Amino acid sequence: MRIRVQEADFDVGSELAALRRGNPxxxxxxxxxxxxxxxNDGAGVCEMTLEHYPGMTEQALAEIVAEARRRWAIIDALVIHRVGRLMPSDQIVLVAVAGAHRGEAFAACEFIMDYLKTRAPFWKREVTPAGARWVDARDADDQAAERWREPGAD
Known part of the structure; x- marks a missing residue:
């Protein structure tokens, strides 16, 4: 399991190659x-700033990946999430899951992303032509994460 929260951009091809390297x-x-x-929400976005609590954020991401590993037989996972000032078209997040079979890898990847959107402590501030605003959680993200809820879970 590899988790990074960083300001710097990432190279998707290099990251995916490193994740699978040497494991037949x-x-x-x-x-x-x-x-x-x-x-976003009908307004132009000039820039976005993502904030987080160092340490707390990485722990939350590790818990999400650990839950995916518990649910699916995956071999490895990678989560890279950027923070700081970002512009339109910039990469924000990379979630990658390696597995023996596609079904497990797809499901775990989607689960990690859905839970990341709802359970990871990130705060998003957008700058629009009308000024800056904090972005609230979306009902659609909560609904996407809810489908992964296990019966009997709180």
Whole structure:
């Protein structure tokens, strides 16, 4: 499991190559790259700043990946999340999961991303032509994460 929270951009190809390098058990690699959009909730976005609590954020991400490993037979996982000032089209996040089979890798990758959107302590501030605003959590993100809820879980 590899987790990084950083200001610097990342090279998707290099990161995926490093994740699978030298492991012949890997038969599938599923990944997701999130980007900064130039619009949100009907307003243009000039820039975005992501804030977090160092240490707390990495721990939350590690717990999300550990839960994915508990649910699916995955071989390895990578989460890179950027913080700081970002511009439209910049990469924000990379989630990659290596597994023996595609089904496990796809499911674990989607689970990690859904939980990252709802359970990781990041705060997003956008600058629009009308001024700066903090971005609230989305109901759609909560609904996406809810589908992974195990029966009997609180």
């Amino acid at each position: 058990q890997i038969g599938a690699l599923a990944s997701f790259v999130g980007l900064v959009r130039d619009t």
